[in-house]
Amino acid sequence: xxxxxxxxxxxxxxxxxxxxxxxxxxxxxxxxxxxxxxxxxxxxxxxxxxxxxxxxxxxxxxxxxxxxxxxxxxxxxxxxxxxxxxxxxxxxxxxxxxxxxxxxxxxxxxxxxxxxxxxxxxxxxxxxxxxxxxxxxxxxxxxxxxxxxxxxxxxxxxxxxxxxxxxxxxxxxxxxxxxxxxxxxxxxxxxxxxxxxxxxxxxxxxxxxxxxxxxxxxxxxxxxxxxxxxxxxxxxxxxxxxxxxxxxxxxxxxxxxxxxxx
Amino acid sequence: xxxxxxxxxxxxxxxxxxxxxxxxxxxxxxxxxxxxxxxxxxxxxxxxxxxxxxxxxxxxxxxxxxxxxxxxxxxxxxxxxxxxxxxxxxxxxxxxxxxxxxxxxxxxxxxxxxxxxxxxxxxxxxxxxxxxxxxxxxxxxxxxxxxxxxxxxxxxxxxxxxxxxxxxxxxxxxxxxxxxxxxxxxxxxxxxxxxxxxxxxxxxxxxxxxxxxxxxxxxxxxxxxxxxxxxxxxxxxxxxxxxxxxxxxxxxxxxxxxxxxxx
Numbered sequence: 437x438x439x440x441x442x443x444x445x446x447x448x449x450x451x452x453x454x455x456x457x458x459x460x461x462x463x464x465x466x467x468x469x470x471x472x473x474x475x476x477x478x479x480x481x482x483x484x485x486x487x488x489x490x491x492x493x494x495x496x497x498x499x500x501x502x503x504x505x506x507x508x509x510x511x512x513x514x515x516x517x518x519x520x521x522x523x524x525x526x527x528x529x530x531x532x533x534x535x536x537x538x539x540x541x542x543x544x545x546x547x548x549x550x551x552x553x554x555x556x557x558x559x560x561x562x563x564x565x566x567x568x569x570x571x572x573x574x575x576x577x578x579x580x581x582x583x584x585x586x587x588x589x590x591x592x593x594x595x596x597x598x599x600x601x602x603x604x605x606x607x608x609x610x611x612x613x614x615x616x617x618x619x620x621x622x623x624x625x626x627x628x629x630x631x632x633x634x635x636x637x638x639x640x641x642x643x644x645x646x647x648x649x650x651x652x653x654x655x656x657x658x659x660x661x662x663x664x665x666x667x668x669x670x671x672x673x674x675x676x677x678x679x680x681x682x683x684x685x686x687x688x689x690x691x692x693x694x695x696x697x698x
Numbered sequence: 699x700x701x702x703x704x705x706x707x708x709x710x711x712x713x714x715x716x717x718x719x720x721x722x723x724x725x726x727x728x729x730x731x732x733x734x735x736x737x738x739x740x741x742x743x744x745x746x747x748x749x750x751x752x753x754x755x756x757x758x759x760x761x762x763x764x765x766x767x768x769x770x771x772x773x774x775x776x777x778x779x780x781x782x783x784x785x786x787x788x789x790x791x792x793x794x795x796x797x798x799x800x801x802x803x804x805x806x807x808x809x810x811x812x813x814x815x816x817x818x819x820x821x822x823x824x825x826x827x828x829x830x831x832x833x834x835x836x837x838x839x840x841x842x843x844x845x846x847x848x849x850x851x852x853x854x855x856x857x858x859x860x861x862x863x864x865x866x867x868x869x870x871x872x873x874x875x876x877x878x879x880x881x882x883x884x885x886x887x888x889x890x891x892x893x894x895x896x897x898x899x900x901x902x903x904x905x906x907x908x909x910x911x912x913x914x915x916x917x918x919x920x921x922x923x924x925x926x927x928x929x930x931x932x933x934x935x936x937x938x939x940x941x942x943x944x945x946x947x948x949x950x951x952x953x954x955x956x957x958x959x960x961x
Contacts, residue, residue: 587783590757594858595804596777605800609791686791686832 473655481659488660496664498641499630502558503672506565507626511619513566514573521574522581523603539571544632551637561633568629569622576618580611613687616680623676627669642668708733708888709754709856714763715913716749722913723749726763729907729919731888733855738891738899738906740945742954746914747892751860754890755781777804779856780849780887784864786841788833788848794820795829798847805852812851819847823877839870843877850881857889863898872930875901879928897933900924900941908945910952917948 461478464470472480485492517535521528543564550560584607592602634643642665649657681688709731716724724746731737731754739747752758753765756776765772780801788797795816802812820829823843833841842862849857863871875898882889882902893899899906903922910917922941924932932938949955 585787587785587787590752590755590783591781591787593757593775594755594777594779594781595801596775597804606789609789612791684791686834689835691834 473653476656476659481656481663484656485660485663488657492645492660492664495640495642495645495661496668499627499634499643499665500668500672502561502630502633502641503565503623503626503668505558506562506630507569507623507672509562510566510569510573510622510626514570514618514622515577515615517570518574518577518581519603522578522607523599535571535574538567541567543567543629544636547633547636550633556637556639560637561630564633565626565629568632569626572621572625573615573618576621577611577615580614581607583614584610612684613680616676616684619676620673620680623672624669627665627672631665708735708768709890710764710766711750711753711760712764712766714753714760714765716746716753716758717761724760725913725915727909727914727916728763729916731890731905733888734886736882736889736891736902736904738893738903739909740893740896740899740906741909741911741914741917742894742949745909745911747894747909748860749914750909751858751890751892754856755779755858776856776858778852778854779858780852780854782842782845782849782857782859782862784861786833786838786845788841788844790833793830793832794825794836794844797833797844798851801848802851807852816847816851819850820844822881823847839866839874842866842874846874846878846881850885850887853885853887855887857887859889859891861892861894864894871898876930878902879926883927896942896945897938900938900945901928901933906941906945908948910949910954917952920944 458478461475465475465477517531521531546567547560547564550563554560554563588606588610589602592606597605630641631643631646634641635647638644642661645661646658646665649655649661711727711729714724714727715722727746727750729737739750741747749758753760754772754776756765756772756774759765767776788794789800792800795813798816798820799809799812802809802816817826817829820826820843823846825840825843825847828836828840828844833844836844842865846862849859863874866874878889879902889902891899891902900922906920906922908917908920909915920941924935924937924941946955950957
């Protein structure tokens with residue numbers, strides 16, 4: 437099957453799934469007669485989203501911007517760190533415990549401290565996002581760089597590749613699928629990081645909107661913000677997946693279809 | 699088996715020993731490879747035959763003794779050689795053609811000439827039409843053919859093969875042995891071929907170095923005097939059977955095989 441045809445088929449499946457979820461949601465509301473402030477009718481939520489589209493889009497944009505900047509910063513920090521740790525044993529021994537320690541640190545606890553230190557601007561949000569997102573990037577990239585097998589090293593040596601050439605020609609492309617696995621996890625975490633940062637101290641963004649809607653028991657607005665968040669998450673994830681599709685063309689055909697073709 | 703004096707061998711191992719940590723992997727190994735010769739190293743697993751190959755490739759240095767290339771000691775990886783491993787070791791992000799061209803790039807060959815050569819090589823091993831396929835889309839045998847093309851594209855004077863057919867099924871294995879025999883006749887490069895298959899070694903080689911372990915030592919060096927080109931049916935000839943039996947007898951004498959069928 438051609439990749440484009442496969443993607444079209446997947447898009448149809450996603451759409452059907454979304455319709456099914458909304459239908460089940462609607463049936464639940466109708467059958468149980470649950471109170472609107474506990475679980476609102478989906479169509480009330482949709483019409484509210486349409487009426488509030490300007491402000492919702494603005495809040496989504498704010499959160500998206502924080503997430504993207506934070507994600508980009510994570511990549512800029514994490515990939516070189518992984519390269520250094522993969523290439524120098526000492527850097528690995530020194531760096532790895534710190535990376536793990538940083539990951540075990542509860543980010544929700546750190547966020548208020550950052551707000552105290554850096555105020556309500558975008559910088560503390562970016563820092564929270566980096567703290568959340570950089571770990572899966574480092575770990576996956578490191579795994580990718582380090583899983584070059586012995587014969588591959590021997591091939592590099594017999595071809596006369598030095599260390600830099602071996603890294604650029606063999607280790608880096610070899611690690612790309614693994615790096616993208618990390619990026620996909622990191623992107624979803626980055627969004628959570630941005631929302632957590634907004635919870636702690638912000639005057640705009642979907643996280644801030646969620647918080648104020650909950651304070652007013654406005655569940656229709658809460659659900660509007662949640663759906664906006666979900667869509668933002670999907671779009672950001674899809675962007676990384678698209679980047680992977682472009683950067684890793686040799687993995688486009690799934691293994692299951694290869695086995696049948698051989 | 700010291701090399702004959704006077705003539706300089708293309709390659710020579712002189713009294714080579716290798717130790718890994720405290721363990722001795724090879725002891726006093728000596729043999730020579732003459733230019734344009736097909737030499738096999740034959741032995742059971744764990745006898746150090748792959749270690750011998752990595753010594754010739756310059757990927758490993760001997761603990762004692764000397765590895766000589768055209769009379770001079772080998773001091774580093776033999777970048778002029780071509781190497782084929784047990785696994786194809788293809789780069790999965792490059793197409794079949796791109797993989798073959800990797801070694802052309804590494805040797806600074808002219809791109810267009812290299813591509814023509816690579817396409818010819820691929821066609822000669824039955825991979826025409828698969829130039830733009832990724833390795834994942836090829837069968838194991840096809841991947842190994844591509845790996846052989848990669849090792850040949852820069853016209854090396856020495857081809858080093860480390861059990862290249864070990865992971866393939868018997869029929870593919872025979873086909874690749876036939877193809878390799880033809881490639882050898884066409885190119886007249888020296889080939890050092892590591893295998894644990896007695897018929898494969900006899901079928902392909904001019905000289906078989908029979909090794910036993912451990913530590914690995916050269917048990918006997920057998921010259922195979924069968925006419926080339928060799929067809930599969932050469933395996934049914936009395937000469938072929940005699941060479942096979944000669945090698946079998948060595949393993950039986952060493953106790954590596956026990957022919958005890960009495961019930």
